[in-house]
Amino acid sequence: MTASLEPANSISFAIVGTGGAGAITAGSMLIEAAGKAGYYGLLTRSVGPQIRGGEAAALVRLSTKPAACMSKEFDILVAIDWKNADRFIGAMPVAEGGLVICGPAAGDPPRAIRETDCTIIECPIGELAKSVPGGRENMISAGLVAELIGMPLEEIRNVVSGKLASKGEKAVEASHGCLEIGAQTAAGFDHTCRLAAPEEGSNKRWLITGNEAVGLGALRGGVRFAAAYPITPATEVLEYLSPALASVGGALVQAEDELASINMIIGASFGGRPSITATSGPGLSLMMESLGLAAASETPIVVVDVMRVGPSTGVATKSEQSDLNIAVYGFHGDAPHVVVAPLSVSDCLFTGQWAVHMAETLQTPVIVLSDQSIGQARVLIDRPADITFMTRRKPFDADGEAYQRYAITADGVSPMSTPGQAGGQYTADGLTHTERGSPSSARSDQKEQLDKRHDKIARFNFGNHWGITEGDSARATVILTWGSLTGAAREAIDALQDEDIPVRLVSLRQISPFPEEPLKAALAGTKRLLVVEQSYSAQFYRHVRSYIDLPFEVRQLNREGPYEIGPDEIVTKIREWNDQ
Template identity: 40%
Template sequence: MKGISMEKKDLVIRIAGEGGEGIISTGDFIAAACARAGLEVYTFKTFPAEIKGGYAMYQVRASSETLYNQGDTFDVFCAFNGEAYELNKHLLKPGTAFVYDYPGGDFEPEIPEGVHAYPIPMSKTAKGLKQYRAKNMVAMGAMSVLFNINEETLIRVLTDKFTSKGEEVLRLNLEAFELGKKMAAEQSKTDTYRVADAQEPKDVIIISGNDAVGLGAVIGKLDFFSAYPITPATEVAKYVSTHLPKCGGVLVQAEDEIASLAQVLGASYAGKKSMTATSGPGLALMSELLGMSTMSETPALVVDVQRGGPSTGLPTKHEQSDLFLAIHGGHGDSPRVVMSVEDVKDCIDMTVDALNIAEEYQTPVVLLSDGSLAFSTQTIPRPDPASYTIVDRRKWDGQGEFKRYLFTDDNISPMADPGTPGAMHIATGLEHSETGAPNYGPVAHEANHRKRFNKIAPLVDKYKPTEIDGDPDEEADVGIITWGSTIGVAREAIARMREEGIKVKGFYPKLLYPMPVKQYEDFAAKCKKILVPEVNFQGQLSHFIRAETSIKPIPYTICGGLPFTPIMMIEKTKELL
């Protein structure tokens, strides 16, 4: 291959085509190879709800420096078919590189001026091997040469994947890979894109958001998981089903979402640390049982991997639209703790935190993730289970009369497992006295409401302070408040704007309820304007900020099934200056 080459610390490669053509596995292979080469990796994928067919896309961002999001757009685009080309051709700007299936594919693209084009006959080559499914291997081989994707680690990844399928399968895939390399080497390279060279090996893992939630559950000493499959949360249960039994825990597949939370409450009542994972439609069905968890003060964790709604909505697409439901979705005044994760590392750390909080405060906790983060993979430091603090529920000491709902100074009552001598009690959805006996009087109801709300109120000071991106005492023209995986986009956008001399800083709440009002107020007091980007139509966090504080936020909402990019946030901020 002839031409120039220049290292680019940050390279974004997008692969797109029809579901079933190996788009997702291609991205996974490239991401794993880059991670094994010591690079930082952040991926994003989107695919149809159907099992096979429809447009699928995988984006890999690799860098020698820390990454916080999937990037603005691609540097390199690899199109497996005409549909992928049609959906992305408007993004083929001068300077981008374009790898495409030609000749022998189902399209012949028009190459915009300034675009670096590399035709590779992927389909034709795979058919020549009588193994059409190896089309993606041809593409990978070509891209490894064109863009310096570490061949050694890529071959190791492919060998690890295909060895178990037999020598012939491995041989065919590696042959297709080599043919792709050969064809790319015959091309004249006209762009400067190059994945960074291999770095010093790091003790890291590459893991998806959903798998990281499952890992956090295992690290957090989970005893019981009840699962009902729902996109995009099913992989949490899949991970837990593989690893929880090794640790002595139990997973049960329930008949529906209502039953799954009912089982969680039953196991928790029996003294077991318990959780489930679902998405928006499932969380809606669980609202009555969340109220029972609140009323009976039974610890429970529900992980909500948000997706586009309402109803069936966009099952495989990204959205942050369950905040109203998570905080207020329930009959009557039913307080619960609501938290949200930023990235894959948070999916581990905050699952442990959420289990601890549920146990300590004897309350339901809803931990919000989202469809983008669920399937994204990142390189993160290998977690050390011994470094995590594990909290268990307060237990009755066996002294005096056992009162399950005893009023205490911190509003947290001692618990006892069924069968504990002298600790017989009932825990129902009825209002009750200290012993658990039904009590419908106004005095008891008001006192218990105060107890249930007041016991979680100290969290606003006890949990980790909300991170401020920038000097807390510095005056800023614009302050950006955002939540969930949108935080990572804000981090990069803010860093880039600061390099331009723009006075901007960020505020990244992860404890969403109870709301740390004073921290919001203190941050906003140093900002002339507050911008709140979030991926939902109504501006749900903006709503709570207006309701609970004196801040007048400027909502910035999108809801097209895709996450923000840094450039979107930069351009919106500049409009406010």
């Protein structure tokens, strides 16, 4: 049997079981314990379409540095059972030299595992659980993993005590017993896979998903109303917001469909309350007409699209970056608006808040393109910084003049009255209108109002939030990406650095209006450019090219979901290029 000698800075493990076996609970408890011990980490779930009886796996990566994406290989795989595991084991290989722990009763491991050069240890997980009254296999598994990676059992015992407190002392005792037995059992294996000690002086950690973070960011931005229609993988945004809004004097209404949810937030925003909804591709498609209404009537709203594999129903539980086109170009008519994309789970908080700021300031719809890979990942992050935008709608002040809701102004933004304000009455309209808001089919009104809506966005100061650049500007090889793939690109660049291949990172948070000048400046000095995106038809590359030339050697790494582009693929692509 093999044993790792050096403690690793990053370890990945998977706990696999049938839905309902508690694999995901075990993974959640382990990541929380790791956070308390000062580590970073990330948890994703792989679940089948059935809620119970299908496959369920907790995939966890723990590390000494912030972890932005899941590993493609697992150091440890604990199988409570192998039922249905075939369906996803192909996408979840065990590393060479890795460890697989499975019960003899569970039957033979899948062929992909048997053919990997890894250590397979038979361990009677079920029997061990039965030896403790009320014991469960998932807690045995958690004990096994904790011991193998060298996590103090005390940390996970405390998490279990907290999580199961409501279930009574017996449940806590049973779980503690299982953790002990799991740990003792693993201590007897001739295999360890130690995680290096966390860095000293670690900051306070948060454990949060991208879907929660975007919701919290929106609340920080001042959102007080949401309307919701459930859709995978965006539902958690809405489930987070429902009680959170109520706790700050806001409300969430569950709508009958996405047509209703978008129009409800338009109504609430017209009433003066910053408003939001969240959806995924199919819902965004339904919302397009009313997004145009928000643009034309200049009603501030935020729509979060947690992208999934499309088109149509696609793969609801997996990620893709293929809604860029509809978000930017899906409106009928000419409807300037804003599209932004969070760069990580942590950045969902900032981007959510920034989106509200821009919607309110510019009186326009803002679409946030998150995706499943960050929306549903639960990640240990440093507590995000507090950010304050001076967010407010340009107010209407009754001054005796006849109010013109859509008045032409220097910055293109018109004062917006709120129902209840005397003298501020107007009819918000999706019809082409005059400055006052009266319906009009005059050529001059169409032109003036289009100009105004264009100018208010074109003249807005997006500050330095358009994106990020990382790495010495002398590096001539650049990875250009956007949104959630930023983390994978960053890890690839770190790995390439170890091979003395210097690469820079440029990643866009601002998708529309296109940050032409900042991006041109960021790409100065580039000789080789690799454009990385999770889209079959390279929507991002085409979007970039429609605004700027890329007078470099350009290669693309673009592909459809559901298999996420990881650091390994990016490294391979750059390495090959470097060798040529």
